[in-house]
Amino acid sequence: MSDFYFGGDFLSDLNRVQRQMSSLLGNLPSSIRASRADAFPSLNVGSTDEAIEVVAFVPGVEPASLDVTVDKGLLTISGERRAEALTEGSRTYARERFTGVFRRVIELPQNADADKVEARYENGTLFIVIGKREASKPRAITIQ
Helix, strand or coil: CCCCCCCCCHHHHHHHHHHHHHHHHCCCCCCCCCCCCCCCCEEEEEECCCEEEEEEECCCCCHHHCEEEEECCEEEEEEEECCCCCCCCCCCCCCCCCCEEEEEEEECCCCEEEEEEEEEEECCEEEEEEEECHHHCCCCCCCC
C-alpha cells in the first residue's frame, strides 16, 4: 500500500505530497547557491569597489529588535518578528508568515573592514554596508 493518499482537496493533497517528497529527498537545494525555503530574513549580497552591501528583507520587524554584529569575519543579523494579534477568540486556520526569533550569519570576504560598518532600516528593509580595506581596493598603476 502506498503512503500517498489523495482525498478531496487537491491543493492540500498536493502540498502534503510536496512535503513528503521534500522529507524523502532531505530538502535538497535546487542549486549550490539556493538557500532553505524557510530561511529568514531573505538576503541580497553584492559588492562594489568600495564596500560589501547586504540587503535583508525584514517586513514586520521593529528596528529596535534587530541586532547586527561583525565578529571574526562573520556578519550576524538577529532579531524577532512577533505574531500579529488575531481577533480575540479566533482560531488560526492557516499561518504562512514566519514569527519568532531568527538569526542569519554570513561569512564576509577577507577584505571586509569590520570598523567600517553602517546599517539603516527603511520600510521593512535593512541595508548594511561594510567598507573594504584600503589595501584591497583597486588602483591604477602608472607605467614608467
